[in-house]
Amino acid sequence: MVGSASMGRRILTVYVPLALFLVFLLLPFYWMIVVSLKPPTDLFNLRFNPFFIQHFTLKNYRYLFQETAFVVWAKNTLVVSVAATALALSCSVLIGYALARLRFPGGSAMGVGIFLAYLVPPTLLFLPLAQVVAGLHLYNTYWALIFTYPTFLIPFGSWLLMGYFRTIPREIEECALIDGSSRLGTLFKIVLPLSLPGILSAAIFSFTLSWNEFLYALIFMSSGPLKTIPVGTVSDLIKADVLFWGPLMASALLGSVPIAVIYTFFVDHYVSGLTAGAVKG
Amino acid sequence: MPDLHPAAARAGPLSAGGRGTYPRSLLEREPSLGLLLMLPGTLLLVIFMAYPFFLGLWLSLTDSMIGHAGRFVGLLNFVNLINDSIFRQTARNTFIYALVTVPFKLVLGLGLALVLNTRIPFRNAIRAGVLMPFIVPTALSSLGWLMLFDPIFSPFSWLLKHWGLITRNINFLGTPVLAIVSVMIANIWRGTPFFAITILAGLQAVPAELHDAAAIDGAGAWQRFWNVTVPIILGVMLVSTLFSIIMTFADFQLIYVLTKGGPANETHIFGTYAYQIGLSATAIGQGAAIALYMFPVLAALAILLLRYLRREVA
Numbered sequence: 001m002v003g004s005a006s007m008g009r010r011i012l013t014v015y016v017p018l019a020l021f022l023v024f025l026l027l028p029f030y031w032m033i034v035v036s037l038k039p040p041t042d043l044f045n046l047r048f049n050p051f052f053i054q055h056f057t058l059k060n061y062r063y064l065f066q067e068t069a070f071v072v073w074a075k076n077t078l079v080v081s082v083a084a085t086a087l088a089l090s091c092s093v094l095i096g097y098a099l100a101r102l103r104f105p106g107g108s109a110m111g112v113g114i115f116l117a118y119l120v121p122p123t124l125l126f127l128p129l130a131q132v133v134a135g136l137h138l139y140n141t142y143w144a145l146i147f148t149y150p151t152f153l154i155p156f157g158s159w160l161l162m163g164y165f166r167t168i169p170r171e172i173e174e175c176a177l178i179d180g181s182s183r184l185g186t187l188f189k190i191v192l193p194l195s196l197p198g199i200l201s202a203a204i205f206s207f208t209l210s211w212n213e214f215l216y217a218l219i220f221m222s223s224g225p226l227k228t229i230p231v232g233t234v235s236d237l238i239k240a241d242v243l244f245w246g247p248l249m250a251s252a253l254l255g256s257v258p259i260a261v262i263y264t265f266f267v268d269h270y271v272s273g274l275t276a277g278a279v280k281g
Numbered sequence: 282m283p284d285l286h287p288a289a290a291r292a293g294p295l296s297a298g299g300r301g302t303y304p305r306s307l308l309e310r311e312p313s314l315g316l317l318l319m320l321p322g323t324l325l326l327v328i329f330m331a332y333p334f335f336l337g338l339w340l341s342l343t344d345s346m347i348g349h350a351g352r353f354v355g356l357l358n359f360v361n362l363i364n365d366s367i368f369r370q371t372a373r374n375t376f377i378y379a380l381v382t383v384p385f386k387l388v389l390g391l392g393l394a395l396v397l398n399t400r401i402p403f404r405n406a407i408r409a410g411v412l413m414p415f416i417v418p419t420a421l422s423s424l425g426w427l428m429l430f431d432p433i434f435s436p437f438s439w440l441l442k443h444w445g446l447i448t449r450n451i452n453f454l455g456t457p458v459l460a461i462v463s464v465m466i467a468n469i470w471r472g473t474p475f476f477a478i479t480i481l482a483g484l485q486a487v488p489a490e491l492h493d494a495a496a497i498d499g500a501g502a503w504q505r506f507w508n509v510t511v512p513i514i515l516g517v518m519l520v521s522t523l524f525s526i527i528m529t530f531a532d533f534q535l536i537y538v539l540t541k542g543g544p545a546n547e548t549h550i551f552g553t554y555a556y557q558i559g560l561s562a563t564a565i566g567q568g569a570a571i572a573l574y575m576f577p578v579l580a581a582l583a584i585l586l587l588r589y590l591r592r593e594v595a
Contacts, residue, residue, distance in 0.1 A: 014396055018407070021389075021392075021396065022411065025410070025411045025413070025414055025470065025474065026410060026411075026413070028414070028425035028426055028470070031425055032424075032425045035428065050436045050439050051436060091321045092322065094321060095319055095322045095323075098319050102311045102314060102315035103312070104312040104315025104316050104319075115590075116587070117326055117330060119527055119579070119582075119586065121527065121530075121531030121552075122533070123532070123552035124572050124576065125333045126572075127565050127568045127572060128337035129329065131336060131565070132328070132332065132333050147325065147328075148329050150329070151326060151330045154325065154326060182309065183309055208416060212416075212418040212420075214418070214420040215534060218537075219560065233424065234537075234538055238424075245434065248428075249425070249428065253421075256417035256418060256422065259416055259417050260416070260417060271478055271482065
């Protein structure tokens with residue numbers, strides 16, 4: 001066959017590794033889908049190949065919606081993620097603009113401080129933070145998460161937006177200033193509209209970080225009715241009863257779907273958020 | 282208005298608003314406006330990040346329990362921890378967990394990025410699919426791994442039995458050594474796409490002409506990879522690696538969901554042990570000390586990252 005040597009080479013260097021990667025990276029999702037769509041009793045039947053569905057059912061999903069608080073968790077997660085993203089984004093726009101454009105005392109030190117804040121992992125702070133949140137009587141309120149999530153959203157968002165604002169030519173702003181616009185006026189009427197792609201990236205990334213957060217939600221919300229999906233699923237659906245695997249997998253999948261959908265629609269924004277945050281700092 | 286000359290304006294920040302031409306209110310002068318814009322976000326970071334950090338320093342020097350303010354005990358918590366065999370095990374586990382998984386994530390991520398950078402069918406769909414492990418909630422995807430590693434329902438056990446390689450199910454998460462290997466596999470699964478996507482972004486910055494020029498000069502694929510591609514993506518790989526070490530070192534949720542530190546503390550890392558001592562056992566002073574043991578490593582990595590990025594920017 002013509003070109004079979006290079007084709008064979010390509011199969012070996014591209015398609016075989018790609019297939020292995022796909023199996024490794026997608027296997028857990030495939031497994032969760034299969035388990036969530038079969039009757040729990042089928043799990044016990046050793047004659048059945050566990051990788052396939054023998055009797056299709058939506059029973060686990062019905063159970064999840066009717067017998068567990070999943071819908072409430074979903075609402076909680078949405079409220080917290082939207083509010084924390086809005087709060088953090090508002091602060092980030094202002095900080096990003098100040099760091100990108102204005103010269104003020106302590107400005108560069110604050111820039112470094114914001115970058116370092118980006119690298120502080122929640123596990124370093126959660127114990128004293130729990131005391132602060134308890135002291136402010138925020139336990140089991142939405143505010144506990146709406147105020148604490150910005151600690152990791154603001155550093156990220158400010159950094160990303162600062163980079164974005166710097167790409168906007170100064171001359172545009174200078175013209176507006178000469179025409180009598182105020183500084184804040186140029187920020188809101190000129191810089192922000194030109195920065196929509198950057199703001200969208202920051203918003204999408206902040207929303208997914210909030211939706212996915214686990215440690216703070218576990219500590220601040222787990223004793224009340226305001227659990228988020230990750231916390232509710234992990235702390236309420238894992239039971240000694242093995243029949244819970246079906247609803248457990250259904251909940252884990254449904255809790256991931258909004259993120260997967262957003263990501264699929266905005267993959268380029270997501271990637272630019274990720275690389276701006278992780279690579280350019 | 283001499284200071285509005287384009288060259289002057291470019292040289293400094295926008296200083297046109299001053300000089301008496303415009304109202305010198307707080308909102309127009311750069312120093313005051315800058316500080317004002319920093320205020321809301323900084324206030325949140327001070328209350329919920331900086332203050333807790335110093336509170337944590339203080340707590341770690343006390344014998345505080347949850348609900349009982351403790352007495353100052355100096356470095357007793359830190360000394361006691363060094364003599365605590367579970368803590369020593371925790372420290373060892375954390376270093377193993379971070380230092381073993383990160384090279385795997387880097388190499389696999391690089392491989393995946395190189396594959397995704399070639400012309401393959403359904404490239405966008407595949408790129409979207411393989412990033413999923415990194416973007417969905419880790420606490421939830423870990424539940425998938427929890428079942429994949431289940432002593433009764435693990436499909437790995439089923440397959441091995443099916444092929445006649447074993448006769449009894451493997452208790453992945455309940456056996457020493459195997460447990461930490463299992464959580465590391467789940468961590469590598471989660472982190473590989475992060476490296477892939479950041480390295481892929483770096484690869485796309487490699488100009489095709491460079492490859493062509495090298496090929497004309499007779500460089501083979503391997504030589505082109507080492508001499509053209511690697512130098513360009515080295516920075517991205519370094520930053521991703523430092524970043525990943527920080528996040529892996531300070532991990533929590535994956536281990537919390539899969540093992541809670543068991544069996545017999547074989548998989549405890551700083552985050553989970555601090556949680557167990559500080560919250561479950563309510564010894565918040567002791568717990569704060571455990572978390573602070575992470576600080577020197579995290580600070581060193583952060584400084585490395587900062588220095589590198591500053592050099593890049595400058």
